[in-house]
Amino acid sequence: MSTALIWFRRDLRLADNPALLAALARCDRIIPLYIDMPDAGADGAASRWWLHHSLAALDAALRRRGSALLLRRGPALEVLRECIGAGAVTHLFWNRVHEPEAIARDSGIKQALRADGINVESSNATLLNEPWQVLKADGMPYRVFTPYWNAAQKRGFDLALTTAPGTLPPLPPHLHGDTLAALQLLPRVRWDEGLSTHWQPGENGARARLDDFIDTALAAYASDRDRPDHAGTSCLSPHLHFGEISPRRLLAAVEQHTAAHRDAGLLQNAESWRRQVIWREFAHQLLHHFPHTATQPLDARFERFPWRRDYQEDLIAWQFGDTGIPIVDAGMRELWHTGWMHNRVRMIAASFLTKNLLIPWQEGAAWFNDTLVDADLANNTMGWQWVAGCGADAAPYFRIFNPVTQGEKFDPRGDYVRRWVPELSSVADSHVHQPWNAPQAPAHYPPPRVDLKASREQALAAYAGIRS
Numbered sequence: 001m002s003t004a005l006i007w008f009r010r011d012l013r014l015a016d017n018p019a020l021l022a023a024l025a026r027c028d029r030i031i032p033l034y035i036d037m038p039d040a041g042a043d044g045a046a047s048r049w050w051l052h053h054s055l056a057a058l059d060a061a062l063r064r065r066g067s068a069l070l071l072r073r074g075p076a077l078e079v080l081r082e083c084i085g086a087g088a089v090t091h092l093f094w095n096r097v098h099e100p101e102a103i104a105r106d107s108g109i110k111q112a113l114r115a116d117g118i119n120v121e122s123s124n125a126t127l128l129n130e131p132w133q134v135l136k137a138d139g140m141p142y143r144v145f146t147p148y149w150n151a152a153q154k155r156g157f158d159l160a161l162t163t164a165p166g167t168l169p170p171l172p173p174h175l176h177g178d179t180l181a182a183l184q185l186l187p188r189v190r191w192d193e194g195l196s197t198h199w200q201p202g203e204n205g206a207r208a209r210l211d212d213f214i215d216t217a218l219a220a221y222a223s224d225r226d227r228p229d230h231a232g233t234s235c236l237s238p239h240l241h242f243g244e245i246s247p248r249r250l251l252a253a254v255e256q257h258t259a260a261h262r263d264a265g266l267l268q269n270a271e272s273w274r275r276q277v278i279w280r281e282f283a284h285q286l287l288h289h290f291p292h293t294a295t296q297p298l299d300a301r302f303e304r305f306p307w308r309r310d311y312q313e314d315l316i317a318w319q320f321g322d323t324g325i326p327i328v329d330a331g332m333r334e335l336w337h338t339g340w341m342h343n344r345v346r347m348i349a350a351s352f353l354t355k356n357l358l359i360p361w362q363e364g365a366a367w368f369n370d371t372l373v374d375a376d377l378a379n380n381t382m383g384w385q386w387v388a389g390c391g392a393d394a395a396p397y398f399r400i401f402n403p404v405t406q407g408e409k410f411d412p413r414g415d416y417v418r419r420w421v422p423e424l425s426s427v428a429d430s431h432v433h434q435p436w437n438a439p440q441a442p443a444h445y446p447p448p449r450v451d452l453k454a455s456r457e458q459a460l461a462a463y464a465g466i467r468s
């Protein structure tokens with residue numbers, strides 16, 4: 001009798017899961033396992049909240065099919081060896097995580113367990129193409145998105161989906177796991193009500209989001225994706241991060257929908273969304289090939305950038321949405337309340353932090369990592385370095401977002417800022433993005449922490465200093 005351990009990590013789903021399929025094809029019994037690893041890089045509080053609910057959903061899905069999720073805490077290799085001993089395990093399967101620390105850990109584990117005589121196999125469940133599969137003609141990685149996108153399209157995407165198994169063999173007896181509560185993923189001080197009302201973690205929640213997005217928002221995605229006052233994007237990012245849905249399913253669903261409707265406008269919008277999904281792939285291949293960028297700028301000139309040192313007060317004001325710049329504060333409060341922020345507003349808030357406040361991008365990335373439910377090392381690193389001007393395909397440094405004109409363009413009636421900054425509820429549309437110029441400044445809302453024009457000039461001067 002052969003028994004497989006399936007080590008779930010960022011693939012918390014049963015459908016379209018290659019490791020699960022391989023285990024079922026090769027072995028008679030399976031043990032689905034999740035390890036909470038205190039030695040792994042720290043997940044933020046919002047991510048841990050999501051993980052708690054996603055593990056609960058995965059366990060429920062496994063139980064409906066006759067199995068269950070074994071939860072364990074501890075260093076990965078130690079836990080795996082214990083489970084291998086207790087369950088007479090012959091095979092170990094997992095889906096790859098494409099982050100530098102995980103790659104180092106996993107290759108050590110693979111080597112050690114193979115030496116113990118275990119069959120270890122890993123698969124790709126996270127990306128459409130793995131980081132080493134889309135390279136330039138000279139074998140080097142892409143640093144600019146558009147050629148990467150063209151090359152990825154030329155290579156094509158395998159969109160053959162597999163369904164979740166209908167039944168599963170029961171867990172072998174005598175295996176003991178931890179309870180979900182013992183993992184202590186939920187916050188001790190319960191600040192998470194906002195998250196519960198906005199999200200349904202798990203595979204079913206992911207599928208529902210995808211279906212809803214395709215039915216209601218895909219057809220206007222290209223124009224609405226930049227509007228934080230509209231529900232114009234899919235909000236699938238946390239589901240993708242935890243692997244509750246595969247990017248393959250996203251593209252397959254869009255292909256099916258566009259084939260059924262045959263509409264040129266729809267095709268254009270679908271193309272625009274596919275492009276965003278490929279930005280995620282681009283971010284993962286960047287982190288793979290340039291692992292130092294999780295903490296250091298890709299553009300080495302920025303190592304000399306004169307970031308401010310005495311910024312603690314301004315950083316706290318930014319974190320809690322108290323800068324006096326409406327669209328920045330709205331975004332930071334949306335983040336605090338829901339664990340998510342609209343992409344356009346992420347760019348504006350990040351630009352304000354790094355350029356107007358001259359605070360290092362790593363501070364912003366760390367705050368996002370702690371508070372975003374979709375916190376993702378590859379996407380977060382690329383996003384911050386792109387805005388700060390020091391990453392791949394970065395926005396030119398001198399293109400500094402003006403949060404007033406951005407607000408007026410993408411939230412023209414101020415619905416978004418009023419929703420998150422109620423202090424502005426009685427300010428007229430004409431001044432809602434610059435309340436300091438309103439005939440009567442709103443009570444209880446602070447003046448801007450910096451002068452936008454002067455701080456812009458200061459940022460440009462700092463950049464000129466490192467350009468040579």
Ligand SMILES: Cc1cc2nc3c(=O)[nH]c(=O)nc-3n(C[C@H](O)[C@H](O)[C@H](O)COP(=O)(O)OP(=O)(O)OC[C@H]3O[C@@H](n4cnc5c(N)ncnc54)[C@H](O)[C@@H]3O)c2cc1C
Nearest residue numbers: 233234235236237276277280343374375376379380383384
């Ligand atoms: C400073 C900054 C930090 C960011 N940090 C993260 C992060 O930690 N985690 C994260 O998932 N995204 C991050 N992003 C990218 C982007 O903001 C989110 O992926 C997007 O807002 C998710 O919303 P959605 O699912 O509705 O996206 P949609 O517009 O529906 O796009 C579909 C999917 O494509 C991917 N995608 C879309 N835009 C981007 C992008 N610019 N870069 C990479 N992938 C993209 C996401 O996986 C997304 O779910 C960051 C962007 C910036 C500017």
